[in-house]
Amino acid sequence: MIEVKDLTKRFGATTAVKDLTFTVRPGHVTGFLGPNGAGKSTTLRTILGLSAPSGGSVTVAGRAFGDRRRGLRHVGALLDAGDVHGGRSAAAHLAVLARGNRIPRGRVDEVLAEVGLAGAAGRRRVAGFSLGMRQRLGIATALLGDPPVLLFDEPLNGLDPEGVLWVRGLFRRLAAEGRTVLVSSHLMSEMEHTADELVVIGRGELVAAESLARFAARGTGAGVTVRTPRPADLTDVLTAAGATVSGHGPLLDVTGLDAPRIGDLACRHALPLHELAPRTASLEEAFMELTADSVEYAAGESR
Amino acid sequence: MTGVRTSLRTVPPPEPAARFRDLLAAEWLKLWSLRSTPWAYLIAALAVVGLNVGQAYDTYRYWTTRNTADKARFVHDGIPLAEAFTADAASILMLAAGAVGAVTVVGEYATGLIRTTFAAVPDRRAVLAAKAAVLAGATTVLGALIAGVSFFATQAILSGRDIGVSVGHPGALRVMVASALLMPVSALVGMAVGALLRQPGATMVATFATLLVPPLVVSQYRYWSALLAHALPYAAWQRLTGAGSQTVAYPWTQGGAWTVYAAWALGAVAVTVFTVGRRDQ
Numbered sequence: 403m404i405e406v407k408d409l410t411k412r413f414g415a416t417t418a419v420k421d422l423t424f425t426v427r428p429g430h431v432t433g434f435l436g437p438n439g440a441g442k443s444t445t446l447r448t449i450l451g452l453s454a455p456s457g458g459s460v461t462v463a464g465r466a467f468g469d470r471r472r473g474l475r476h477v478g479a480l481l482d483a484g485d486v487h488g489g490r491s492a493a494a495h496l497a498v499l500a501r502g503n504r505i506p507r508g509r510v511d512e513v514l515a516e517v518g519l520a521g522a523a524g525r526r527r528v529a530g531f532s533l534g535m536r537q538r539l540g541i542a543t544a545l546l547g548d549p550p551v552l553l554f555d556e557p558l559n560g561l562d563p564e565g566v567l568w569v570r571g572l573f574r575r576l577a578a579e580g581r582t583v584l585v586s587s588h589l590m591s592e593m594e595h596t597a598d599e600l601v602v603i604g605r606g607e608l609v610a611a612e613s614l615a616r617f618a619a620r621g622t623g624a625g626v627t628v629r630t631p632r633p634a635d636l637t638d639v640l641t642a643a644g645a646t647v648s649g650h651g652p653l654l655d656v657t658g659l660d661a662p663r664i665g666d667l668a669c670r671h672a673l674p675l676h677e678l679a680p681r682t683a684s685l686e687e688a689f690m691e692l693t694a695d696s697v698e699y700a701a702g703e704s705r
Numbered sequence: 706m707t708g709v710r711t712s713l714r715t716v717p718p719p720e721p722a723a724r725f726r727d728l729l730a731a732e733w734l735k736l737w738s739l740r741s742t743p744w745a746y747l748i749a750a751l752a753v754v755g756l757n758v759g760q761a762y763d764t765y766r767y768w769t770t771r772n773t774a775d776k777a778r779f780v781h782d783g784i785p786l787a788e789a790f791t792a793d794a795a796s797i798l799m800l801a802a803g804a805v806g807a808v809t810v811v812g813e814y815a816t817g818l819i820r821t822t823f824a825a826v827p828d829r830r831a832v833l834a835a836k837a838a839v840l841a842g843a844t845t846v847l848g849a850l851i852a853g854v855s856f857f858a859t860q861a862i863l864s865g866r867d868i869g870v871s872v873g874h875p876g877a878l879r880v881m882v883a884s885a886l887l888m889p890v891s892a893l894v895g896m897a898v899g900a901l902l903r904q905p906g907a908t909m910v911a912t913f914a915t916l917l918v919p920p921l922v923v924s925q926y927r928y929w930s931a932l933l934a935h936a937l938p939y940a941a942w943q944r945l946t947g948a949g950s951q952t953v954a955y956p957w958t959q960g961g962a963w964t965v966y967a968a969w970a971l972g973a974v975a976v977t978v979f980t981v982g983r984r985d986q
Contacts, residue, residue, distance in 0.1 A: 447820075447985075447986075450820075450823075450824045450827075451823075451827050452820055452823055452824065452985065452986040453985040453986070454983060454985060467827060468827045469827070470827050470828075471723035471826070471827070471828040471831070472720070472723045472825070472826055472827075472828070473824055473825050473826060473827050474825050475720050477824070479824050481820055481821075481824070482817060482820070484816070484817050485816070485817035485818055485819075485820045485821045486816065486817075486818055486821065487739070487812060487813070487816045487818045488816065489739045489740060489741060490735075490738050490739060491738070494734070494738035495738075497734060497738070498731050498734045498735045498738065499731070499821070499822075499825045501727060501730050501731040501734055502727055502728050502730075502731035502825060502826050502832075503727070503825060503826070504721045504723075504724070504727050527740075543821060543825075547825075
């Protein structure tokens with residue numbers, strides 16, 4: 403469990419994060435979303451105690467992470483795949499971290515195998531790694547201490563489609579094991595198939611903290627498409643029930659009522675339905691709409 | 706691919722107690738898992754020993770061109786022992802050690818590894834203390850090796866002219882220990898500058914400036930300047946290795962010189978450990 407409370411972080415005159423409050427619960431993959439410069443990485447760094455908050459507090463399992471003497475058994479993190487020394491091999495990099503945390507050396511080979519860097523790859527110097535391989539090494543680092551809380555900052559960057567699929571499966575499994583998994587991204591589409599819960603921020607402030615489904619419903623595109631030979635009658639029935647109906651001919655666009663309710667109403671009034679299709683708004687649309695006011699670096703805009 | 710452990714859990718299993726020696730072992734691994742470490746150490750050792758041996762060979766080669774009075778003065782002034790570790794070699798040793806010390810910290814900042822390190826061990830001061838201890842240990846051993854090899858090689862060469870001295874010679878051991886310890890002192894200074902500045906270029910310039918420029922600027926012949934000089938590691942090394950017959954305007958004790966070594970080493974460790982505490986990484 404990660405609890406961020408009234409978190410504010412200022413760098414000189416710039417406020418990177420402002421009065422941010424949210425909770426990340428175990429057992430779910432929580433997507434941490436925001437446009438570039440929204441303050442995601444800053445927030446993750448304060449969770450890890452790498453940056454001190456200017457105001458508010460951040461706790462992991464009820465304690466400030468920075469107050470712990472050793473970290474890997476409590477929180478596993480991939481902040482930036484580049485946070486390694488290129489002169490070391492992947493195995494040596496992990497062995498150093500394991501040694502400082504009293505984690506048995508055998509665990510290094512376990513996590514290397516887990517992320518697909520077993521054998522020769524693990525013994526190669528990191529300087530020769532592709533971004534995808536570095537991401538895998540970063541994920542191995544996070545898994546090293548078998549921690550209950552895991553943080554991943556943009557973990558999908560540089561991964562091939564097979565890698566993306568594997569990472570999604572891994573995150574789901576980690577969450578299913580009862581762990582707290584927080585994954586940041588600036589692309590909604592990446593989260594669509596990964597996260598159950600979402601924390602969305604823009605310009606350092608909270609935009610939304612809710613389930614993926616609820617977030618999707620915020621988008622104006624959500625609704626139900628209905629095809630009926632008696633559109634006028636159905637429109638009257640649905641409008642009376644509180645829906646907004648638009649459309650031409652047999653095809654109606656209904657918002658404000660969900661598909662089962664529409665079906666039930668049609669049945670009760672003996673109106674035939676030829677098609678009843680719930681249409682979720684694209685998450686990307688919902689995301690763009692909600693963060694439109696808070697994009698830090700908009701293209702073609704003078705600031 | 707094998708699966709991760711699939712135990713359902715929200716509470717971590719009991720954690721083994723945090724021990725400082727695990728951090729020492731980790732820093733030791735960190736140091737030697739870089740291919741550049743043995744090379745840097747080897748090159749520093751060869752350069753310093755080479756300078757000392759070269760000077761001794763020069764003396765050996767041109768000994769016969771000196772007249773009797775010159776030879777007698779040479780021995781009387783204790784120059785054979787002084788050639789066990791020359792001033793040039795000491796300067797190069799300080800440069801190399803300062804760079805080696807700076808790299809241990811700056812290398813982590815420059816690559817971003819420091820964030821991974823501190824996320825794994827949030828007790829930052831303990832990490833830096835372990836780093837300082839490992840650096841001090843490694844450079845002390847290497848410094849002793851360099852000073853020892855320099856002493857025996859140069860004196861063996863000078864023995865070819867019957868002017869070499871043995872380990873039992875008065876001051877011989879002090880020359881070796883003072884030269885050996887110049888390496889960890891300089892390395893720790895480099896490390897402290899690295900911890901303060903974090904930037905590779907700035908750190909190197911500042912380290913060299915701290916170690917080598919003040920000795921060039923100060924003078925032994927004006928009171929305040931001499932007082933400043935007596936606070937410098939290089940001057941302390943000169944005081945500890947210099948032959949006893951030299952007279953200076955403002956003399957100081959060997960104990961004072963050893964104290965300067967200790968103060969710089971401890972001060973450097975304190976700066977390294979305490980600057981890292983609350984700064985954002």
